[in-house]
Structures are given as C-alpha cells and as structure tokens.
Amino acid sequence: MARIAGSTAHVTRQRILDAATTLFAEHGYAGTSMRDLAQHLGMSSSALYYHFPAKEELLSALVGPVLEALDRFAEQAEGARLGQEELVRGIISVLDDSGRTLQAIAAEPTALRVMVDRHGLGRRLGRLDRLVAGGDDPAMRLRSRCALGAVRAGIMSMHAMRQRSGAAADLLSGPDTTPPSPRLADAERELLVSVALAVLNAPLPSGFEATAERS
Numbered sequence: 599m600a601r602i603a604g605s606t607a608h609v610t611r612q613r614i615l616d617a618a619t620t621l622f623a624e625h626g627y628a629g630t631s632m633r634d635l636a637q638h639l640g641m642s643s644s645a646l647y648y649h650f651p652a653k654e655e656l657l658s659a660l661v662g663p664v665l666e667a668l669d670r671f672a673e674q675a676e677g678a679r680l681g682q683e684e685l686v687r688g689i690i691s692v693l694d695d696s697g698r699t700l701q702a703i704a705a706e707p708t709a710l711r712v713m714v715d716r717h718g719l720g721r722r723l724g725r726l727d728r729l730v731a732g733g734d735d736p737a738m739r740l741r742s743r744c745a746l747g748a749v750r751a752g753i754m755s756m757h758a759m760r761q762r763s764g765a766a767a768d769l770l771s772g773p774d775t776t777p778p779s780p781r782l783a784d785a786e787r788e789l790l791v792s793v794a795l796a797v798l799n800a801p802l803p804s805g806f807e808a809t810a811e812r813s
Contacts, residue, residue: 611649611659614639618656623702623758627657627709657703657712664696665717672725685730686794687787690749694782697757704754730798737802745797752790756782 617639621630632653636646650656671692675685693700703709713719726746731738782790 607649614646614649615656615659619660619699619702622706622709623698627653627703627706654712654716657709658716660699660703661713661717664692664699665719665722667692667695668722668726672722672729675729682730682732682798683791683795686745686749686791686798689726689730689746690753690782690787690790690794693750693753694787697753697781700750701754701757704750738798741798741800745794748797749790749794752786752793753782756786 614635618630618635621635621638625634630653632646632650633643635656636643639646650659668689671688675688680688703713710719723746727739727742728734730746731742
C-alpha cells in the first residue's frame with residue numbers, strides 16, 4: 599500500500615513539474631503564481647503546497663537534473679581530456695536534453711537569480727567555460743564564453759520555435775496533430791557546433807592581447 603501511495607505521489611509531482619514548465623514557458627517564471635499552477639492542474643493550492651512549499655522549490659526541482667547532468671559531463675570531460683569539438687558536442691547534447699526546461703526559465707531574471715544564489719550557476723558555467731577554453735588564457739576564456747553563450751541561446755530559441763509551432767498546429771488542426779520533436783534536428787545540431795567552433799577559432803582583433811594584459 600505504501601508503495602502505491604509513493605508511486606502516486608511521484609506521478610503527481612511529475613505532473614506538477616510538467617505543468618510548471620508549460621506555464622513558465624508561456625507566462626514566465628515571475629508571471630506564474632502558485633495559484634495559477636494549481637488552477638491549471640485542477641487541484642487545490644494546499645495540495646500543490648504539499649508537494650512544493652514554494653515556487654523556488656519548483657524551480658529547484660526543474661533545474662536540479664540539468665545542473666547535475668552538466669556536472670557529470672564536466673567531471674567526465676576533465677578526466678578524458680576531450681578536444682574542442684567533442685566538448686562542444688557533449689555540452690550541446692546535455693543542454694538539448696533539457697531544452698524545454700531551459701527555454702522556460704533561463705531568460706527570466708528572477709529565475710536566474712535563484713539559480714545563481716541557490717545552485718551556483720555562475721560557478722558551474724565558469725567550469726564549462728574553462729574546460730572549453732583549455733585553461734585561463736583571457737582570449738580563449740572570452741571565446742569560450744561567447745561560443746557557449748551562442749549554443750545556449752540557439753538551443754533555447756529553437757525550442758521556443760518548436761513550442762510556438764506546436765501551439766499553432768493545435769489551433770489549426772486540433773490537439774491530435776503530431777507535436778514537433780523535443781530534440782534538435784541533426785542539421786540544427788551541426789549548425790550550433792559550426793557556430794561554436796567558428797567563435798572558438800576566430801582571429802583576435804588587433805590590440806586585444808595588450809588590452810587583456812592591462813586588465
């Protein structure tokens with residue numbers, strides 16, 4: 599009996615997380631209240647608060663698996679000494695697995711503040727920047743930040759386009775229309791890899807090294 603109750607709680611919790619991802623994507627993290635979420639789910643606010651006592655707890659449950667996956671990849675990559683392209687492909691793969699979640703929350707200043715303060719987002723991204731840069735050379739660190747920023751922005755924008763196209767298809771053809779794939783197409787993935795590698799290997803503008811040394 600306890601096992602059934604635990605299974606039911608897990609299903610309910612996942613249902614809440616799925617609904618939160620949808621509402622955060624549609625209305626933003628700051629624009630979605632716990633009351634909105636409870637109404638969307640057709641449950642009482644007290645039932646929702648039983649599973650998640652605060653909206654920040656919801657956010658933590660959503661981003662926790664993403665950050666843990668990035669940490670695992672970073673640990674494996676540090677031991678394997680991967681090349682630039684392998685690192686970029688690995689990071690894209692991890693982020694693509696969580697693209698819908700990232701698209702829902704990563705552009706929200708309020709959500710980002712929670713991720714920085716409670717989950718060490720800046721430290722985690724810095725670890726990836728350093729990995730791709732191959733060290734602490736200022737020029738390579740800047741290239742790495744720009745390259746990974748382009749990757750993150752590309753993945754989020756592509757998932758946002760999928761969400762909009764899926765919503766449009768529902769309006770035009772009904773809910774039985776086949777939804778768009780939740781993952782990047784091969785061509786999209788290769789484009790992101792090409793963009794990141796182009797940034798990482800771009801020539802330095804004249805005077806950059808002297809400026810970096812002074813700073």
